Amino acid sequence: MLYYLFDYFNKTLNLSGTGVFQYITFRSALAFILSLLLSTIYGKRVIHFLQRQQVGETVRELGLAGQNEKAGTPTMGGLIIIFATLIPVFLFAKLQNIYIVLLIVTTLWMGTIGFVDDYIKIFKKDKQGLKGIFKVFGQVGLGLIVGSVLYFNPQVTVRTDTGKINIFKQTTETVITPAAVEEKSTATTIPFFKNNEFDYAEILSFMGDGYEKWAWIIFIPVVIFIITAVSNGANLTDGIDGLAAGTSAISVLALAIFTFVSGNIIFSNYLNIMYIPNSGEMTVFIAAFVGSLIGFLWYNSYPASVFMGDTGSLTIGGIIAVLAIAVRKELLIPLLCGIFLVENFSVVLQVAYFKYTKKRFGEGRRIFLMSPLHHHYQKKGYHESKIVTRFWIVAIMLAILSIVTLKLR
Template sequence: MLYYLFDYLDKVLDVPGTGVFQYITFRSALAFILSLLLSTIYGKRIINFLRKQQVGETVRELGLAGQNEKAGTPTMGGLIIIFATLIPVFLFARLHNIYIVLLIVTMLWMGIIGFIDDYIKIFKKDKEGLKGRFKVIGQVGLGLIVGTVLYFSPVVTVRTDTGNSDIFRVTTTNVMPPTPVEIKSTATTIPFFKNNEFDYAELLAWTGEGYHNWAWLVFIPIVIFIITAVSNGANLTDGIDGLAAGTSAISVLALGIFTFLSGNIIFSNYLNIMYIPNSGEMTVFISAFVGALIGFLWYNSYPASVFMGDTGSLTIGGVIAVLAIAVRKEMLIPLLCGIFLVENLSVIMQVSYFKYTKKRTGEGKRIFLMSPLHHHYQKKGYHESKIVTRFWIVAIMLAILSIVTLKLR
């Protein structure tokens, strides 16, 4: 909202200095600072409110050291992340930007699903929370909305020929070089390869002429799958103090770099990457989101004063998925969100192997001492803070490697 005020002051009243709000970098910095302040200053008040409402975590008997001490710790702390993200976004972002609208919808949509799940666990005393099928229905619903908007909206376009464009090259002739065309496309980026754009529509090439018109039949299900998988991965990672918030902040920060570069025609031309008009505005949202996650860590680091609950974990996963899809970097998710991936895989492997061995031998066997993977290391005797710190280090390495893909092809 402040963006529109300062835009009016600059363009209509010509007030000196107000034009600085046109710069994404300036507004991103303000969004980060404000979200960090909101999450640290007002986070304590939200925690006290949750404690008064007896919104305490019910701890399952897992046989883990220090687990029982966490009983009664306030949960639903994801409200801090949502609150501290959305206020700066409403103040500093261009709210008519389609990507900002999608991210706001994603945060509220997944936040509501997570809130309902936490509410059932806490106030209805049902440890299972919201039934899995209803969670999936909610995730699929969001995927349908995001996929449909990204595919059919006329303002969601890309330009894949920036690196080969003559528009930025010096010419001695008086002939103006042709302007590259922004097109509707379901193209995405394949990491580690030259000429690394892949169009999902090509999967339907076997159907014959006009196959591009049916690309939504492939694109929308892929969006649904990614949102469901990443949000569930973030949910599983939220098991010990500071793990989900810290690793998520690292991944989101890396996505912020991709977003800023892809939304800037100069940088995208220099790096020979896909230019995505209007996507740079997401940097403001990302800055606010990172600030909120770091501020939340102030209270969530060991020993945690608050847990994010599904209100936070499902929201984080959904936002990361939509960011990656919007900036056409969803194929980097297995690398960038490698922590989420291994946490997911550890559960799948554990459950599958247990069922398989029980069917074959009558006695179920396990691959890990416990799943998700972070609990395996707890069972081995590692302290929570050591596990979290090492997972953060791995997340930083994966984020750096993901960023290196900009030039490593």
């Protein structure tokens, strides 16, 4: 909203200094600062409100050190992340930008699913929360919306070949003339390869001429799968103090770099990557999102004063998935979100191996002492703050390696 106000001041009233709001970097900085302030200052008020409503965590008997002490800690703290993200976005972002609209819808959609799940657990005293089938329906529904918009909306275009960028002076301004045109495309980026564009439509090339118009048959299910997988991965990672929020902030910071360079024709041309018009605006959203995650860590770091609950974890996973898909870096998710992937696989492997051995030997056996993986290390006697710190270090290394793929081809 403030963007449009200052844009009016600049173009209509010609007030000096108001043009600075045209710069994504400036608005991103403001969004980060405001989000950080909101999550740290007003986060405490939200925690006190949750305490008055007796929104406390019910702890299962898992035999983990320090687990019982967490009983009664306020949950649903994801509300802090959601509000601290959306308020700066509404103030500083271009709200008609299709990518910003998608991210706002994702935040509210996944936040609502998580909120309902937490509500059932806390107020209905049902430890199972929202039935898994309804969670999946919600994730699939969001995937359908995101996939359909990214495929059919005319504002979503790419330039897979920016060509030569001609920069020349005309009196007082610089004019940039791109050699390529914007086009609708289902192309994405394959990391570590030199000619690293892959078009989902190519999977249907066996259909003959005109196969491109059926690319949505592949693209939309891929979007649904990614959103479901990443949101569940974030949900499983939220098991000990500061783990999900910290690793997510690291991954999102890396995505901020991808978003900024992909939305800037000069940088994308220099790096020889796909240019995605209008996507740079997502940097404002990302800045607000990172600020809210860091501010939330102020209260979620060990010993946690609040837990994010499914309200936060499902929202985080959904946002990361949509960001990666929007900048055509979804194939980097296994590397960029490696912590989520490992946590997911540890559960899948544990369950599959247990069922297999029970069927074959008559008793279930386990690969890990406990799953998800972070609980395995807790069972081995590591303090949770040490586990979280080491997971953060791994997440930083994965994020750096992901960024390096911009040139490592």
